[in-house]
Amino acid sequence: MAVVRLGHRYRHRPALEDVSFEVGRGELFGLLGPNGGGKTTLLRILATLLVPESGRAEIAGRDVLREPVAVRRRIGVVFQDPGLDPWLTPAENLRHQGHLYGLRGTELAERTARLLDELGVAGRADDLVRTLSGGLRRRVELAKGLLHDPDVLLLDEPTVGLDPGGRREFWRSVGRVRGEREVTVLVTTHLMHEAEACDRVGILDRGRLVALGSPQELESGIRGDVVALETAEPDRLAAAVAERFATEAQVVDGIVRIERLDGAALVPRLAESFPGMIRSITVGRPTLDDVFVQRTGHRLRDGAPGELGNEDEPSDG
Amino acid sequence: MGDALLPAWSLGWREIVRFHRDRARVVSGIATALLFWMLIGFGMRGSFTPAGMPSGVGAVEYLFPGTVVFVVLVTAIVGTFSLIEDRRSGFLQGVIVAPVPRASIVLGKVLGGASIALLQGVVLLPLLGALGIPAGLPGILLGLVALFAMAFTLTCIGFVVAWGMESIQGFHGIVNLLLLPLWFLSGALFPLDGAAGPLKVLMRLDPLAYGLAAFRQALYGRADVAFADPATAWCVTMGFAAATFGAAVLVSRR
Numbered sequence: 135m136a137v138v139r140l141g142h143r144y145r146h147r148p149a150l151e152d153v154s155f156e157v158g159r160g161e162l163f164g165l166l167g168p169n170g171g172g173k174t175t176l177l178r179i180l181a182t183l184l185v186p187e188s189g190r191a192e193i194a195g196r197d198v199l200r201e202p203v204a205v206r207r208r209i210g211v212v213f214q215d216p217g218l219d220p221w222l223t224p225a226e227n228l229r230h231q232g233h234l235y236g237l238r239g240t241e242l243a244e245r246t247a248r249l250l251d252e253l254g255v256a257g258r259a260d261d262l263v264r265t266l267s268g269g270l271r272r273r274v275e276l277a278k279g280l281l282h283d284p285d286v287l288l289l290d291e292p293t294v295g296l297d298p299g300g301r302r303e304f305w306r307s308v309g310r311v312r313g314e315r316e317v318t319v320l321v322t323t324h325l326m327h328e329a330e331a332c333d334r335v336g337i338l339d340r341g342r343l344v345a346l347g348s349p350q351e352l353e354s355g356i357r358g359d360v361v362a363l364e365t366a367e368p369d370r371l372a373a374a375v376a377e378r379f380a381t382e383a384q385v386v387d388g389i390v391r392i393e394r395l396d397g398a399a400l401v402p403r404l405a406e407s408f409p410g411m412i413r414s415i416t417v418g419r420p421t422l423d424d425v426f427v428q429r430t431g432h433r434l435r436d437g438a439p440g441e442l443g444n445e446d447e448p449s450d451g
Numbered sequence: 452m453g454d455a456l457l458p459a460w461s462l463g464w465r466e467i468v469r470f471h472r473d474r475a476r477v478v479s480g481i482a483t484a485l486l487f488w489m490l491i492g493f494g495m496r497g498s499f500t501p502a503g504m505p506s507g508v509g510a511v512e513y514l515f516p517g518t519v520v521f522v523v524l525v526t527a528i529v530g531t532f533s534l535i536e537d538r539r540s541g542f543l544q545g546v547i548v549a550p551v552p553r554a555s556i557v558l559g560k561v562l563g564g565a566s567i568a569l570l571q572g573v574v575l576l577p578l579l580g581a582l583g584i585p586a587g588l589p590g591i592l593l594g595l596v597a598l599f600a601m602a603f604t605l606t607c608i609g610f611v612v613a614w615g616m617e618s619i620q621g622f623h624g625i626v627n628l629l630l631l632p633l634w635f636l637s638g639a640l641f642p643l644d645g646a647a648g649p650l651k652v653l654m655r656l657d658p659l660a661y662g663l664a665a666f667r668q669a670l671y672g673r674a675d676v677a678f679a680d681p682a683t684a685w686c687v688t689m690g691f692a693a694a695t696f697g698a699a700v701l702v703s704r705r
Binding site for chain 2: 181183216226231
């Protein structure tokens with residue numbers, strides 16, 4: 135799968151700018167970014183639902199713009215919004231899905247039974263979807279997306295609205311599914327730890343791809359440790375730290391942030407030098423969060439309330 | 452062709468299953484039908500004699516076919532709510548992303564909706580006997596075809612309106628604007644022969660008037676119970692059904 139120089143705008147607001155990347159066969163690729171970063175726009179283009187203003191994209195050797203029907207046969211999509219009919223049972227939802235892809239009869243019945251079993255939903259196959267928990271529904275959606283044995287599975291924020299247990303179970307299901315068949319998975323998420331579990335990650339911020347690589351590669355791009363200081367006067371403290379220790383100190387969302395090889399050694403000296411100014415000090419190995427901060431200058435908020443709406447859609451119609 | 456029909460069949464089947472599982476819809480649908488018939492029929496008993504009708508056709512009897520049509524039409528239109536629901540819930544997105552021609556999607560939704568609407572009409576048909584309308588089995592079957600054609604047409608219209616629509620309220624408004632005049636002018640309440648001049652012209656322009664004419668003629672097995680001859684009535688009815696279906700397919704490609 136390849137995405138080349140993709141660009142798109144809603145009215146005048148750019149949603150994607152010059153985004154290019156490739157995903158290898160069988161890879162689990164994560165698109166990480168805040169809501170409104172362009173993830174859903176990109177996914178909608180790959181799913182043939184949106185025509186980009188510039189650039190092109192290819193899935194399994196087929197051009198998304200020129201051969202949308204061929205692409206549709208090769209992709210399975212799980213959207214952020216629930217795609218199951220709550221008045222039907224999981225088995226009926228899957229049967230209906232199969233019919234849309236031209237599957238029928240014994241073959242369809244066998245595939246349905248196998249997938250529901252594989253994803254641990256077999257026991258509830260004949261209950262109405264509306265009586266199922268959010269986590270179970272998501273797994274049925276995964277089964278639905280896999281029913282026609284696609285080459286590429288596109289998952290748009292598949293764990294939004296699930297509790298941590300549901301999230302873990304969903305990701306276990308994805309892992310199981312990938313063990314059983316060769317399927318390329320592209321997943322969007324705004325959750326750091328979900329992206330950490332991917333083979334490779336692309337970070338999208340304000341429509342631009344700001345980082346691309348495996349989580350380890352990206353994290354090792356930051357040398358040493360990350361020291362974060364909580365304080366009442368971040369700007370003053372940052373300036374003072376920079377001067378005193380001849381290092382760079384950034385202020386990100388009210389937190390003073392320092393990258394140092396010897397993070398731990400810095401802690402006592404910081405506490406000594408600025409008594410009373412520092413509320414807390416944390417030292418950590420760099421995470422994708424830090425990569426995000428380094429590349430964008432601001433933080434990626436983990437599912438802050440009010441940000442879970444339907445991102446990327448033009449708000450003015 | 453099988454590629455296009457299987458998805459359509461499946462989408463239609465889904466509409467019917469959903470209807471069947473929603474007890475409130477089944478019960479309220481039947482209750483509305485019966486209530487409507489009683490109110491209109493008995494409320495207006497003897498208040499007028501339909502002009503231009505064969506002797507012996509009283510008000511209650513005259514109003515009956517139009518009432519059946521009304522119930523069918525309302526059900527057909529209300530059924531297209533499901534399109535807005537599907538869009539909101541995200542279900543529709545999953546259908547659109549499948550390699551299915553848009554015409555199959557429209558056909559499935561419309562056939563499902565029209566079948567449910569027809570079913571509502573069928574509930575009322577046993578009353579034919581009580582009213583003394585002399586319909587035999589062939590007449591009833593032909594009448595059902597006419598009813599289905601009207602249900603199909605109205606579901607297509609509902610589809611066109613609902614496709615781009617975000618709110619159920621907006622949908623309601625536009626549909627009322629269309630449905631009520633169409634029905635009012637169709638000859639459901641008063642025959643064309645008794646209407647004033649300008650109204651006559653409008654009634655002749657109402658495609659639904661031809662559907663109702665075909666329905667009446669089928670039930671009575673004679674042509675003189677409606678203003679148009681049967682051939683015209685059927686041609687206009689079927690043509691209108693095809694035209695609205697075409698419009699729905701066009702809209703769905705946007």
